[in-house]
Amino acid sequence: MAKPAVTDKKGQKPAGRLYIKTYGCQMNEYDSEKLAAILEGSHRLVDTPEEADLILINTCSVREKPQHKLFSLLGELKPLKNKNRDLLIGVGGCVAQQEGENIVKRSPVVDFVFGTHNLSLVPSLVEARKNGSPPQVAIDYRDEWEELPLGFSGAERVSVFVSISRGCNKNCSYCIVPVTRGKEVSRDINEIVREVKLAAYRGAREVVLLGQTVNSYGLDLKPRMRFAELLNKVSEVDGIERIRFTSPHPQEVRDDFIDLVADNPKICRHIHMPLQSGSDRILKAMNRNYRRRRYLAIIDALKERVPDIAITTDIIVGFPGETRQDFEETLDIMRRVQFDNSYSFVFSPRPGTPAASMDDPDPYELKLERLKELQELQREITAGRLSAWLGKEVEVLIDGVSTSDKNKLQGRTSQNILVNLNQQTPELEPGCFIKARVTECSRYTLRADFVELIEAVQSKRPPAANLQF
Ligand code: SF4
Structure with missing residues (x-):
């Protein structure tokens, strides 16, 4: 069983000074919190890289030019490294997972690279480097749930992230996550509940359960478990009054999930359910295994059972081959659903994904125009949704x-x-x-x-x- 994170003893501040730079999603934020907890006995967090003797960069490869961002940051850190020979720099996260050894080959300032399944190895990578070993690379896919400390380091907080699974089995054609985070592995339910209890003990009132597709939680466990069962267990924890989760996948939504959202008062009245496109043709090309009808049916059921629910979503504009008609279908679904908000981006090809080699004749400017149009519509819808709260x-x-x-x-x-x-x-x-x-x-x-x-x-x-x- 994983142990709770070690806490500082009064008056014994750890000697090391750790700075973590986090790019990307909530999962990366969670991993950075775990890194801080893993190193809590030896390092305290500092606010700037200049103060640190250990810098960890937690990278993201979902959006454009992640490598470029990483190497330009490493270039900025070079003078610090020249000034302080004891400074160690480690690169983790999705770019580390993909690039591995290339990172140390390309940047001599990097002391070690750790993949998305190797957080717990960071202390030994640091030690090895301090003891004169060459730059280290650890990017094997390992099941390290049991090796990670429970909870987070630092001050109490009202809302905490708790990861319930890693990886993804969906293989959407534009997405690099199945490569960078591997196959979906669900975390043991008892570990999740312990982490939630610890969060409550440390003053949290809200937990945000994290997974690439949270609602496929437990399908890989023996015996199988349903996401709704996990939600029920988490909602039994005293002190936790709100439960959020991100993100459910439309393909995995079952009636028991909708019932639970409707009936369990601890589950927040907010669902973030990625749509990506309102066109069936594009959904098929994206390898999203649902169609607009199914998506709308889920939304209708949720709204019927939970009239005050807020719905937010993710949308990709300008996927290869998207026509004006396809785009209109996305706008149409936005008008029908009345999303409270949406996170929308122009399609960005990720090397190594099927979508990156699809025929994509439309110029970027056209896609950008569409994105602006969609975001303008979203602004209008959001304004309407927010103004409905006036006086309430x-x-x-x-x-x-x-x-x-x-x-x-x-x-x-x-x-x-x-x-x-x-x-x-x-x-x-x-x-x-x-x-x-x-x-x-x-x-x-x-x-x-x-x-x-x-x-x-x-x-x-x-x-x-x-x-x-
Ligand atoms: S569901 Fe699709 S978009 Fe989401 S992480 Fe998995 S492969 Fe990527």
């Missing part, structure tokens, strides 16, 4: 100070909408649940008046005895 009372989980005014607090609704409070509220602190009345909406956020405290911070924190490690 919402439940907000306070998560910190407002970025626009350091004297006021902010939080999120169950629909994952950011709410800035109008008043200074010294009686509140992160981790409280409050009722607030919406007074204003801006492009992506709401402003609201504090109405009343629903639940204070400490009232449900579970006792340490409940952790049962």
